[in-house]
Amino acid sequence: xxxxxxxxxxxxxxxxxxxxxxxxxxxxxxxxxxxxxxxxxxxxxxxxxxxxxxxxxxxxxxxxxxxxxxxxxxxxxxxxxxxxxxxxxxxxxxxxxxxxxxxxxxxxxxxxxxxxxxxxxxxxxxxxxxxxxxxxxxxxxxxxxxxxxxxxxxxxxxxxxxxxxxxxxxxxxxxxxxxxxxxxxxxxxxxxxxxxxxxxxxxxxxxxxxxxxxxxxxxxxxxxxxxxxxxxxxxxxxxxxxxxxxxxxxxxxxxxxxxxxxxxxxxxxxxxxxxxxxxxxxxxxxxxxxxxxxxxxxxxxxxxxxxxxxxxxxxxxxxxxxxxxxxxxxxxxxxxxxxxxxxxxxxxxxxxxxxxxxx
Amino acid sequence: xxxxxxxxxxxxxxxxxxxxxxxxxxxxxxxxxxxxxxxxxxxxxxxxxxxxxxxxxxxxxxxxxxxxxxxxxxxxxxxxxxxxxxxxxxxxxxxxxxxxxxxxxxxxxxxxxxxxxxxxxxxxxxxxxxxxxxxxxxxxxxxxxxxxxxxxxxxxxxxxxxxxxxxxxxxxxxxxxxxxxxxxxxxxxxxxxxxxxxxxxxxxxxxxxxxxxxxxxxxxxxxxxxxxxxxxxxxxxxxxxxxxxxxxxxxxxxxxxxxxxxxxxxxxxxxxxxxxxxxxxxxxxxxxxxxxxxxxxxxxxxxxxxxxxxxxxxxxxxxxxxxxxx
Numbered sequence: 001x002x003x004x005x006x007x008x009x010x011x012x013x014x015x016x017x018x019x020x021x022x023x024x025x026x027x028x029x030x031x032x033x034x035x036x037x038x039x040x041x042x043x044x045x046x047x048x049x050x051x052x053x054x055x056x057x058x059x060x061x062x063x064x065x066x067x068x069x070x071x072x073x074x075x076x077x078x079x080x081x082x083x084x085x086x087x088x089x090x091x092x093x094x095x096x097x098x099x100x101x102x103x104x105x106x107x108x109x110x111x112x113x114x115x116x117x118x119x120x121x122x123x124x125x126x127x128x129x130x131x132x133x134x135x136x137x138x139x140x141x142x143x144x145x146x147x148x149x150x151x152x153x154x155x156x157x158x159x160x161x162x163x164x165x166x167x168x169x170x171x172x173x174x175x176x177x178x179x180x181x182x183x184x185x186x187x188x189x190x191x192x193x194x195x196x197x198x199x200x201x202x203x204x205x206x207x208x209x210x211x212x213x214x215x216x217x218x219x220x221x222x223x224x225x226x227x228x229x230x231x232x233x234x235x236x237x238x239x240x241x242x243x244x245x246x247x248x249x250x251x252x253x254x255x256x257x258x259x260x261x262x263x264x265x266x267x268x269x270x271x272x273x274x275x276x277x278x279x280x281x282x283x284x285x286x287x288x289x290x291x292x293x294x295x296x297x298x299x300x301x302x303x304x305x306x307x308x309x310x311x312x313x314x315x316x317x318x319x320x321x322x323x324x325x326x327x328x329x330x331x332x333x334x335x336x337x338x339x340x341x342x343x344x345x346x347x348x349x350x351x352x353x354x355x356x357x358x359x
Numbered sequence: 360x361x362x363x364x365x366x367x368x369x370x371x372x373x374x375x376x377x378x379x380x381x382x383x384x385x386x387x388x389x390x391x392x393x394x395x396x397x398x399x400x401x402x403x404x405x406x407x408x409x410x411x412x413x414x415x416x417x418x419x420x421x422x423x424x425x426x427x428x429x430x431x432x433x434x435x436x437x438x439x440x441x442x443x444x445x446x447x448x449x450x451x452x453x454x455x456x457x458x459x460x461x462x463x464x465x466x467x468x469x470x471x472x473x474x475x476x477x478x479x480x481x482x483x484x485x486x487x488x489x490x491x492x493x494x495x496x497x498x499x500x501x502x503x504x505x506x507x508x509x510x511x512x513x514x515x516x517x518x519x520x521x522x523x524x525x526x527x528x529x530x531x532x533x534x535x536x537x538x539x540x541x542x543x544x545x546x547x548x549x550x551x552x553x554x555x556x557x558x559x560x561x562x563x564x565x566x567x568x569x570x571x572x573x574x575x576x577x578x579x580x581x582x583x584x585x586x587x588x589x590x591x592x593x594x595x596x597x598x599x600x601x602x603x604x605x606x607x608x609x610x611x612x613x614x615x616x617x618x619x620x621x622x623x624x625x626x627x628x629x630x631x632x633x634x635x636x637x638x639x640x641x642x643x644x645x646x647x648x649x650x651x652x653x654x655x656x657x658x659x660x661x662x663x664x665x666x667x668x669x670x671x672x673x674x675x676x677x678x679x680x681x682x683x684x685x
Contacts, residue, residue, distance in 0.1 A: 055513075080576060082578055085578075086577075087577070089463065090463045090467050091471065092463075093460040093463030094467040097461075097463075097464055097545075097548055097552075100545045101487050101545070101548075103498075104490070104495070104498045104545075107498055108494060108498065158395060158396070159392075161392035161393075162389065162392040162393045165386075165392060165393045166393065169390065174390070174394070175393070177397060178393040178394075178396060178397060180668075180671060181400050183667065183671050184668055184671070187606070187663050187664075188403070188606075189602075189606020189607075189608070189634060189659060189660070190608065191606065191608045191637055191638070193403075195407060195637070195652070195656040196403045196406055198653065199407060200406055202410065202646070203409075208649070224396060224399070225396075228396070252379050252381055252382050253382050254384075257385070275489075279489065281491070282490075282491020283491070284608070284609050285608035285634065288638055289641055310493040310609070311493075313494070313497055314493055314613070317496070317500065332494045335491055335493075335494065339491060340486060340489070343485075343489050
């Protein structure tokens with residue numbers, strides 16, 4: 001606030017048009033400063049013999065920020081100079097963030113495509129030594145699909161009903177508590193959900209769980225709050241006029257909800273559930289505690305250890321040799337593809353079925 | 360079906376609403392789901408506490424101040440001091456790196472990027488929020504760790520005098536809390552960016568146009584009208600990211616080389632975090648060892664509960680600024 005006012009003050013005595021006619025840097029100035037900074041930065045870097053090119057880049061970046069501040073401050077004034085610095089810092093933060101994220105995707109694709117073929121997708125690790133190449137993720141895909149399907153079958157109805165309670169019925173203390181704890185539940189770490197199911201299992205059966213179903217229960221806990229929050233948002237978007245029109249025709253409230261409110265919001269609800277599925281499909285910590293992983297195909301989630309894609313990646317990583325690393329990267333690629341396809345589908349549905357609230 | 364027909368014989372002076380069985384069942388079901396959710400949360404707290412108390416009562420060390428984790432010894436000695444320290448330090452490093460950059464990206468998307476690019480960039484960052492943590496862990500361990508060796512040496516050489524950047528063995532692999540912090544920062548970047556961007560979008564255009572009309576530069580518009588409006592939203596976004604960083608398991612388990620030492624030198628490969636310790640020790644633990652791990656999980660649960668609860672309360676108190684009702 002202060003410098004806006006202060007900077008304007010000295011001009012009050014000066015002739016009026018001078019403010020609009022202050023000197024401006026030409027449009028190519030940032031580009032020019034950038035080129036200069038890169039030349040000097042790389043020159044100094046090469047002359048000093050720095051091995052890392054990242055250091056060259058950082059020096060150039062520093063020179064660019066300092067240079068544009070100094071030059072702009074001389075020509076246009078301090079406020080404009082600050083603006084330039086802020087602009088370059090914001091651009092820099094964007095570029096800084098893009099580099100690791102790009103590298104992550106690029107590494108996964110280039111390394112993951114090495115071991116990825118038909119055999120990899122249709123075979124398990126049964127009778128494959130960890131130091132051998134070969135083997136596959138079929139058993140892990142089966143495990144992931146079954147565990148996620150069970151979790152969704154439990155979490156989606158309960159989550160949607162909870163959201164309906166909050167939006168359509170919820171008044172008073174209970175609704176406030178549920179809202180608060182849904183938010184808190186969003187932050188429950190996945191490993192804690194796993195430990196919870198573990199301790200329930202100890203109390204109920206006296207032994208540790210070794211089956212996919214236990215993992216599904218932990219995933220259910222992680223999925224519930226996500227489903228509730230997204231469904232809640234979608235139900236709130238349904239215009240009240242629709243509810244009132246239906247109620248005015250004498251339709252009972254529960255029929256209004258099932259026949260008017262939910263069909264209007266169904267696209268958004270589906271999107272929310274699919275995004276939640278995409279999130280829990282990548283969870284490995286509860287699986288590590290509850291399902292234990294297995295090298296063979298086990299189609300029964302209620303008996304015997306299973307595997308899952310994220311846990312498979314972890315196992316292959318801990319094997320610590322090149323064929324295992326290759327398998328880990330390929331499995332990572334499969335998992336990312338699965339999650340991304342779910343995401344893209346969910347967003348497509350959201351766009352296609354968006355409630356038409358406007359006229 | 361018969362329940363849907365309005366009762367035709369209702370006397371006109373009676374204005375009380377009629378509750379039909381269908382209505383009662385449906386509202387009961389939905390209320391029941393809400394109560395179920397509360398029961399689950401309570402059950403998590405009760406079961407973890409119950410198992411944890413059994414473990415802690417047999418602990419021959421001090422549960423809060425002991426460094427080692429030897430639950431299989433006789434008598435067992437274990438404590439969470441190193442784990443709590445490692446969890447907090449790595450999360451703080453992650454927050455220090457991620458929050459300014461995430462807010463920068465959010466501002467970039469909303470105010471700086473060419474209009475046509477803003478949408479696709481936001482979409483890509485949305486997608487990156489969905490990358491599973493184990494993939495970040497794999498990338499961190501096999502790609503980031505070797506590439507951070509140079510930065511580690513450089514920090515040790517020029518900033519070793521600050522104590523925190525001193526490295527006892529310059530040649531040790533950078534599987535340290537510092538590297539974990541950087542990886543966590545990359546992981547929580549998308550979520551903080553997404554939430555902050557949503558909040559920044561809610562800033563009334565009038566505020567910005569008023570600032571522009573007063574002759575403010577673009578940065579002054581952001582500092583005077585955008586950031587004050589979005590502050591509590593950005594805080595809650597950061598808290599969400601912090602919650603993720605505190606509980607992150609696999610990415611830490613793959614990157615950190617853990618040891619029961621507590622040190623201010625964040626570049627040294629030592630230390631541990633709650634969830635990393637649970638995954639690392641779980642395989643070899645017997646039933647008592649697992650109870651001990653459950654006890655450490657309880658501490659993590661309480662910490663995340665406090666962070667998330669605090670975030671909620673901050674937003675509730677400043678609801679008029681939170682952007683949710685703008």
